Amino acid sequence: MAGTFAMDLVIEGHSQVSPPSSRAVFLVDVPDEHSPETSLAPGKRLEPVHLHGVHDTSVHLCLPAARGTELTELGWAEPHQYEDFGTEFMIYGPRTEAELEFVLSIIAESVSFARHAPKVTE
Numbered sequence: 001m002a003g004t005f006a007m008d009l010v011i012e013g014h015s016q017v018s019p020p021s022s023r024a025v026f027l028v029d030v031p032d033e034h035s036p037e038t039s040l041a042p043g044k045r046l047e048p049v050h051l052h053g054v055h056d057t058s059v060h061l062c063l064p065a066a067r068g069t070e071l072t073e074l075g076w077a078e079p080h081q082y083e084d085f086g087t088e089f090m091i092y093g094p095r096t097e098a099e100l101e102f103v104l105s106i107i108a109e110s111v112s113f114a115r116h117a118p119k120v121t122e
Contacts, residue, residue: 001051003104010111016041018060021053025107030115037085038062038114048114049107057093059103061110071106087113 001023005012015024017040024047036042040050040060049061060080063071068089071077080088091107094100 003100004049004051004107007108007111013045015050016044016047018050018052022050025049025051025111027111027115033114034117034119036120037087038117040080040088042084046114048110052093059091059093059107061089061091061107062087063089063106063110063113067109076102076106 001012004010004025005023009028011026011028013024013026014020015022018024027046027048030046033039033042033046038048039046040062041047049059052058052060062085065086068077068079068087071089071091072079077089077091079086080090082088091103094103
């Protein structure tokens with residue numbers, strides 16, 4: 001968790017869609033979603049990532065569908081059981097320092113996906 005919340009322009013909060021022990025990643029510079037497929041809580045505050053509690057170190061996050069499929073094929077991810085857009089994935093908890101660095105890079109990808117998504121207008 002410390003590595004995630006040390007990232008630039010992210011803050012920790014309570015997940016809007018996960019149990020209370022989960023920690024949401026919110027973006028300081030993009031509080032509202034630009035596109036619903038970038039958030040685990042579409043229609044609410046932008047929540048591109050949430051980390052599960054200390055006993056379950058898996059991560060739910062949003063990624064471009066092709067990247068999530070690639071990570072699934074590599075054995076790092078699986079589609080989120082409640083996916084709406086095909087962009088929601090569960091990333092397995094890291095077991096080593098090297099895996100932790102890789103998971104942090106995936107979290108950074110998710111934050112970038114949310115931050116740079118084109119704004120959807122109705």
